[in-house]
Amino acid sequence: MLYGDKLGDEAPVDSVEVIGGFVLPVLGVWSFEMQSVYGQLVTVKACIIEGCTAELLLGVDFLRGHEATMDFPKNEVRYQDDKAQVVIPFRTFDEAVRTSVATVRTVRRTRIALGTVVPMQVAVAAEDGERGIFVPTKNTGAVMLATTVAEVKGGRAWVPTINAGGSRAKLPPKQQLGTWIPLDHDMEVLDLKGELSRERLTSWLKEIGDTATPLDNEEEVRIGTEDPEGRALVMKLLRAYRQVSVSTGDCPPSTALDIEHHIDTGKEAPIMLKRRRQAQTEDAMVEGNVRKMLNAGVIEKGNGAWGFPVVLVKKKDGEVRFCVRLPRAKQDH
Structure with missing residues (x-):
């Protein structure tokens, strides 16, 4: 129903006081039937306030009446009705949090034929026109999902699916597939429309650097193609980018991009492991590597509840590799 139906129920209050001390009268109680992005019908009884008819709020009475649960890590409201579980995605706004991760689910049941690539619609709690990265985090059997840059329209986005199994596969509705990470406004997404011909690539490579002078160890370079x-x-x-692979004593050798790696831990409990016992000479080596990575911008100081031991691995050429061991993280996730 576009405008809802007025009910004969008595409003709980006659008026409400808004910011600034203005008092607005309550016109009555209306019933609205809305459809979620999953196609589920949601019925809401709301008080209509004079001058505030564009939006309505779902309050504690709605949550209590449906025994609904608000899941902030997944940005979802869930409750059970007579037929199935109802999922309502919502969006939070917090300027202090730079990255807001939301859960991505299938909109409807999807059938994928053997050996085919099928675009599938997924539900995302994001504004229209927002571009983000879909990161698959759940096992979907024979159906393979890829990390995809997509644009949201009407609370939905399109992602490709590949059936690599031996028979037809299907994904049920509202199945959790992964997470959605919004892209920053200063990041430009380029559309690939088959314009990268071999001639254009060769011309572009000549513009960015020296492509004629061989590398020092070019005969040892392994490329995963026989063409x-x-x-x-x-x-x-x-x-052209030979300076990237040349060691300058820092970690990493070189980079021209300001990149931050975000790890979504969800609602998992923090893991804190004790440090390994090692000699004093190794302690000095660890401190030196930590200072080197701090100066290079690879890591930053933190005081969180997550912690893993450092492992020093000696290579065949005598060089010591500085590693961080994550045994519990692999086991638990």
Whole structure:
């Protein structure tokens, strides 16, 4: 119903006081039937206030009446009706939090034929026009999902699915697939429309750097393709960015991008492991590597509840590799 139906129920209050001390009368109680992004019908009884008819609030009475649960890590309101579980995505606004991760679910039952790539609609709690990254985090059997940059329209986005199994596969509605990470406004997403021809790639590589001078260890470079033309293009790219692979004593050797790696831990309990026992000479090596990575911007200082031991691995050439061991994280996740 577009405008709802007025009910004969008595309003709990006659008026409400808004910001500024203005008093607005309550016109009555209306019943609205709304459809979620999953196609589920949600019935709401709401008080209509004079001058405030564009939006309505779902209060504690709605949550109590449906015995609903608010899941803030997943940004969802869930409750059980007579037929099935009802899921209502919501969105929170917090300027202090730079990255807001939301849960991504299937909109409806999807059937995928054997050996096919099928675009599938997923539900996302995001505004229209928002671009973000869909990151698959759940096992979906024979159906493979890829990390995808997509745009939201009407609370939904399109992601590709691949059936690599031996028979037809299907995904049930409202199945959790992964998470949605919004893109920053200063990040530009380029559309790929088949314009990257071999001639354009060769011309572009010549513009970004020296593609003719061989690398010092070019004969040791392993490229995962046997196509001679493809290998030549990859080699030209490595030559143009040769400074990236040259060790300058810092960690990493070189980078031209300001990148931050976000790990979504969800609502999992923090893991704190004790440090390993090691010699004093190894302690000095650990402190030196930590200072080196801090100066290079690879890591930053933190005081959280997560902690893992450091492991020093000696390579065949005598160099010591500085590693962080995550045994519990692999086991639990």
